[in-house]
Amino acid sequence: MRKLLAILVCRLIRLVGGLVGKGTSLPGKYALKLCPDILSRIKLPETIVAVTGSNGKTSTVEMIASVLKASGKTVAYNAEGSNQIEGVTTMILGSCTLSGKMKQDVLLIESDERYAKLTFRWFRPTHYVITNLYRDQLTRNGHPEWVFDAIKESVFDDTALILNADDPTVSLFGQGRDNVLWFGLDHCATDGNTFVGAYNDAIYCPVCGKPMRYDYYHFNHIGNYHCDACGFARHKTDFTVTNVDFDHGRITVNGTDTIELAFKSIYNIYNILATYAVCTLLGVPGAEVAKRVSNYILKNGRYIEFTLGAHEGTFLISKHENSISYDMSLRYAVSQGKPFSAVIIVDAVSRKYFTGETSWLWDINFDLLNTPLLQNVYLCGKYCNDLAMRFSFTQLPQERIKVFADIDAACAELRENGDEQLYAVTCFSDKDKFMSNVTKK
Secondary structure, X not given: OHHHHHHHHHHHHHHHHHHOOOOOOHHHHHHHHHOOOHHHOOEOOOEEEEEEOOOOHHXXXXXXXXXXXXXXOOEEEOOOOOOOHHHHHHHHHHHOOOOOEOOOOEEEEEOOOOOHHHHOOOOOOOEEEEOOOOOOOHHHHOOHHHHHHXXXXXXXXXXXXXXXXXXXXXXXXXXXXXXXXXXXXXXXXXXXXXXXXXXXXXXXXXXXXXXXXXXXEEEOOEEEEEOOOOOOEOOOOOEEEEEEEOOOOEEEEOOOEEEEOOOOOHXXXXXXXXXXXXXXXXXXXXXXXXXXXXXXXXXXXXXXXXXXXXXXXXXXXXXXXXXXXXXXXXXXXXXXXXXXEEEEEOXXXXXXXXXOOOHHXXXXXXXXXXXXXXXXXXXXXXXXXXXXXXXXXXOOOHHHEEEEOOHHHHHHHHHHOOOOEEEEEEOHHHHHHHHOOOEXX
16 A cells, blocks of 8 residues: 555646746655655566766757657656656656556666665666766765766666766676676777867776876776776777767777767767667667667757857856766867857856855866867856956966856856857756746757
C-alpha cells in the first residue's frame, strides 16, 4: 500500500506542481517521505544508463535519448534535468504503472555527481558514463578529488563504466577494472603543448603524487598524459574521435563515421562521443548514431542565437562556479575569427541557494579574450564589481571594459551602438534577465 500511495501522491503533486513550475523534484521528495525505499520496489528495465560528471550531463542524456528513441527504443529519462534523488524519483514514479513496473526499454538517468550514491543505493546502473571532473560549486562540491570520492560510492563491480580517458581524475575509476570502455580524442590541430589556464588540477599524478607530463592538451587539463614515476597514463580508447575539422564543422569517429557539428566546440565533441559510445553499446549501428547526432541542435537552452539591435549574437550557457565551463565559452567566441564583444553576467551565483562567494571568478582564464578581435567586454549584474576587479588583473585593455550593474542598461547601450557579433556568457540563473532584452532566432 505504501508503494501505491507513494506513486499516486507523486503523480498528483507532479500534475499540480507542473502548473506552477515545481513539478520536477517536489513530487519525488514527498514520495520518498511516504516510502523511503520506493526505488527498490519498482520493477526497472533491464538496461539502466546513468550519466554523471561536472559538465555535459544534460546535453549527453538529451542526445542519447534522441538517438535511442529514433532507433525504436522506448526511453524514460529526466528531460528536465532534475538530477538529484528527488528528481530521479519523480521521473521513475511518473514513468511506471500503478503496480510499480516500468515498461520502457531503457531507463536513462542524469545523476548529480554528489548525490549519485544516494540514488544508486537502491538499484544499480548497467552502464555508467562519467564525463569529466572539474572545479565546480565550491560551497557545495569542494574540490574534484572530493567529488571523485563521492562518485566512487556509486560505482559497483557489476556496472560497465564508460569513461573519459582524457581526464586523469575520471580515469582513476577504471583502475583495476575489466568492465571499462574508454572514449577520447586523438591529437587535434587545435591542441597545445603547454598548459593554458588560471590553474592546473592535474599538475601532479593522482595515483602517486609525482609530476604529471602531457604530450598535448586538448583544453585545460584534458589531454594525453602520463606519469614517469608510476606508469599511470591515458588509456587506449575504444571510442575515438580520430579527426577534428573545425573549418568544415565535422568530426570522424573510429575512422569511419562522420558527424557534422551544429556547435563547433571541442566541449560539445565529448558529449557527442559519449552519446556515440552508449548508443552503439546498446545496439544502434555507428552510422545510424552519426546520422542522428549530425547537426543536432540541443533543446536544453545551452546554445541560443539571438539579435540585439544590429548585433547578431550567441548565448552560451556557462555554469557559474565552474571555471572550465566559462573557459570553453570564451575559447569558442575567440575561435570564430570575427570581431566580437562579450557580455559576462553574474547577477545570481546560484538558482538553488544563496551565496555571494565569487572566488571562482579567479579560476576563469579571462585572458583568453585578449585578442585584436575583441571590441568590448560588458560586465553586468549584481557582482559586476567583482568581475571588474578580476578583469583588472588581466592583460585586456582596460578601456574596452564596460561595467553595468543593470543588465537592461547594458543591453540598451548595445542596442544603440555597434554591429559586431555578441557572445553572452552566463548561467541559467541569469539567462532570462538577458534574453528578455533580445529577439531569439
